[in-house]
Amino acid sequence: MSYALYYYPGNVSLLPHMMLCEIGAAFELRLVDRAKNAQKSAEYLRLNPNGRIPVLLDGDLMLFETAAIAMHLADRHPEAGLAPAFGARERAQFYKWVVHLTNTPQAEYRAWFYPEEHVADPAAAxxxxxxxxxxxxxxxxxxxxxxxxREWLLESGFSAADLFLFMLVRWGRAMPHPPRDVPSLGEHAERVPARPAVQAALNAEGIAAPFV
Ligand SMILES: N[C@@H](CCC(=O)N[C@@H](CS)C(=O)NCC(=O)O)C(=O)O
Structure with a gap:
């Protein structure tokens, strides 16, 4: 099993990166240099026509959309315990959280970071x-x-949904009222990077403490 992850430090690619480290799988990290707009290059658009990071290559399978990549990795490596067992009630809760996190706060961050994309009149940004x-x-x-x-989003314990939440809390670190200041989120965001695999992913991306 060989993986390649197209990433940029701190971007949403951090979620599959942390998962690959948790899994202990062999993978290659391939930098998509946003400073050079490489995510819009013809070469990258062949991997993801949307021009967005990340893409995961799993052998000859090519995947974009982080939530799909996360669910695929959890499925491929049940032994890593990144999601509850198939068919378990908590598995449904896992789906709920992954989908909620991707289509609610993750999507909303786009308007926070790039308000100009959402307006016809720049004055409205x-x-x-x-x-x-x-x-x-x-x-x-x-x-x-x-x-x-609770310590983790799911009653059954730690899952990839916690890695997702940690990453999103981190993205808000420069906001006027950062999510880390909400006590249970701040505590959760300390628990996640205490995991050695998460440390490894953060180190590989050159991300130093404070993480959130
Ligand atoms: N829904 C996509 C969104 C991906 C996305 O927006 N990625 C950002 C980085 S966090 C990106 O590629 N931005 C560069 C751009 O929009 O040109 C996913 O979850 O994978």
Missing amino acids: PAVKEAARQRLEAMFARIAAQLDG
Whole structure:
């Protein structure tokens, strides 16, 4: 089994990178140099016509969309314990969290980081950014409430959904009210990088503490 992950440090590619380290699989990291807009190069567009990072190659299987990559990796390596067993009730909760995290806070961050993409009139960009801030804060408050004193998102214990949440909390570290300041999210975000595999992925991407 051989993997290649097209990544950029700290981008959403960090999720499959952390998972590959948790799995202990052999993989090759291939930098997509965003500084040179390499994600829009003809060569990269053959891998992902959307021009977005990441792409995972699993042998001759080519995958884009991080949530799909995450679920695929969890399926391929049940022994890594990154998702509850097939058919278990908690497996459904795992799907719920992966999909929620990708289509709710992850998607909302796009408006926070790139508000100009969401407006026809550039003067409206600050208002879009402010609205994204408010929505992200509300989203993280709801996620924190659902963590509800547990260590991990799922009652059954640690899963790849926790890696996803950690990455999203990290993205908000420069926000006016960073998600790490919500107590249960801050504690969760300390637990995740205590894992050696997560440390390995962060180190490989040149990401140093403080992580969130
Ligand atoms: N829905 C996609 C979104 C991927 C995405 O937006 N990636 C960002 C990096 S975090 C990117 O490639 N940005 C560069 C660009 O939009 O040109 C996924 O989850 O894989």
